[in-house]
Amino acid sequence: MNTMKAAQIGKPGGNWELVERDIPQPGPGQVRVKVEACGICHSDVLIKEGLWPGIQYPRVPGHEVAGRIDAVGSGVTGWEKGRRVGVGWHGGHCFQCEQCRRGDFAMCANRKVTGIDFDGGYAEHMIAPAAALAAIPDELPAQEAGPFMCAGVTVFNALRHSGARGGDVVAVHGIGGLGHLGVQYARQMGFVTVAIGRGRDKEPLARKLGAHHYIDSGADEAAAELQKLGGARVILATAPNAKAISALVDAWGVGALGGAISEPAWRTKPSWYLVATEDKMIPPPAQRFMSERAGSTVLEVAGSHAVYVSQPNAVAKLIEKAAEGVSKRSS
Ligand SMILES: [Zn+2]
Numbered sequence: 001m002n003t004m005k006a007a008q009i010g011k012p013g014g015n016w017e018l019v020e021r022d023i024p025q026p027g028p029g030q031v032r033v034k035v036e037a038c039g040i041c042h043s044d045v046l047i048k049e050g051l052w053p054g055i056q057y058p059r060v061p062g063h064e065v066a067g068r069i070d071a072v073g074s075g076v077t078g079w080e081k082g083r084r085v086g087v088g089w090h091g092g093h094c095f096q097c098e099q100c101r102r103g104d105f106a107m108c109a110n111r112k113v114t115g116i117d118f119d120g121g122y123a124e125h126m127i128a129p130a131a132a133l134a135a136i137p138d139e140l141p142a143q144e145a146g147p148f149m150c151a152g153v154t155v156f157n158a159l160r161h162s163g164a165r166g167g168d169v170v171a172v173h174g175i176g177g178l179g180h181l182g183v184q185y186a187r188q189m190g191f192v193t194v195a196i197g198r199g200r201d202k203e204p205l206a207r208k209l210g211a212h213h214y215i216d217s218g219a220d221e222a223a224a225e226l227q228k229l230g231g232a233r234v235i236l237a238t239a240p241n242a243k244a245i246s247a248l249v250d251a252w253g254v255g256a257l258g259g260a261i262s263e264p265a266w267r268t269k270p271s272w273y274l275v276a277t278e279d280k281m282i283p284p285p286a287q288r289f290m291s292e293r294a295g296s297t298v299l300e301v302a303g304s305h306a307v308y309v310s311q312p313n314a315v316a317k318l319i320e321k322a323a324e325g326v327s328k329r330s331s
Pocket residue numbers: 041042043044063089150151
């Protein structure tokens with residue numbers, strides 16, 4: 001009666017197991033969420049394959065959760081039973097470390113990741129720290145709200161923190177899970193929105209989602225095409241390919257390292273992996289772990305997200321561009 005279904009991974013490299021578990025009770029500062037929908041993210045492979053240091057198994061992945069609070073633990077204020085909430089990658093912070101005291105909760109030294117440090121949304125119920133909750137408006141269906149918790153916020157934050165302003169050329173590379181959201185945000189934020197895909201088959205979708213321009217990187221030199229538009233202020237890289245990313249470096253007008261990489265390095269085995277020391281999504285130690293596993297040359301750079309590229313000259317250019325961005329910001 002007081003059990004629920006959950007999909008767990010029992011050990012690194014193990015298969016999915018559908019299990020019955022006791023419905024958990026929220027502890028102090030936590031709520032229990034009745035899950036209505038949970039998006040699937042490629043990062044779930046980190047749990048399945050044991051590619052994140054220190055995961056305790058069995059573990060229930062899932063960090064694109066939308067649901068409703070159905071129990072509230074002691075000491076929780078501001079949230080009550082029945083509220084619609086989402087839980088994303090960010091699984092809570094301590095409010096006490098240096099970063100938290102500066103308000104940079106995503107960089108909390110003691111932060112938790114949903115579905116990695118504690119069980120996530122591939123279950124009928126999950127426990128979440130109240131600090132990790134996002135309110136969901138009533139009119140937004142759960143299956144649409146879920147993916148905003150990871151894929152959506154990744155591209156949204158990449159764009160709004162990029163320093164680009166209305167009218168700037170923004171390219172979205174890859175029209176997949178992240179990219180199709182990135183195109184919509186870019187258009188709505190007032191950017192001249194360029195979608196870059198391989199082949200023409202994604203063009204109708206990209207244009208329907210708001211892209212002003214579409215570049216087929218299979219047929220045309222994407223960097224040259226972007227330069228014809230004045231060069232991109234931001235290239236939001238969501239396509240899983242170090243070579244393709246390297247080829248776009250020349251299209252950058254002025255910028256800093258940023259963007260979103262959805263494919264893990266060990267799959268594409270880039271020759272260079274730029275570990276971003278200001279990464280808010282994947283902590284630098286985990287990036288180092290993954291890039292060493294991929295056999296890449298690791299380079300640490302100040303940046304908001306890891307970048308992996310295939311050519312040394314692309315690395316040099318990225319660093320140059322990042323430096324330009326830094327000097328621009330500080331001048
Ligand atoms: Zn994710």
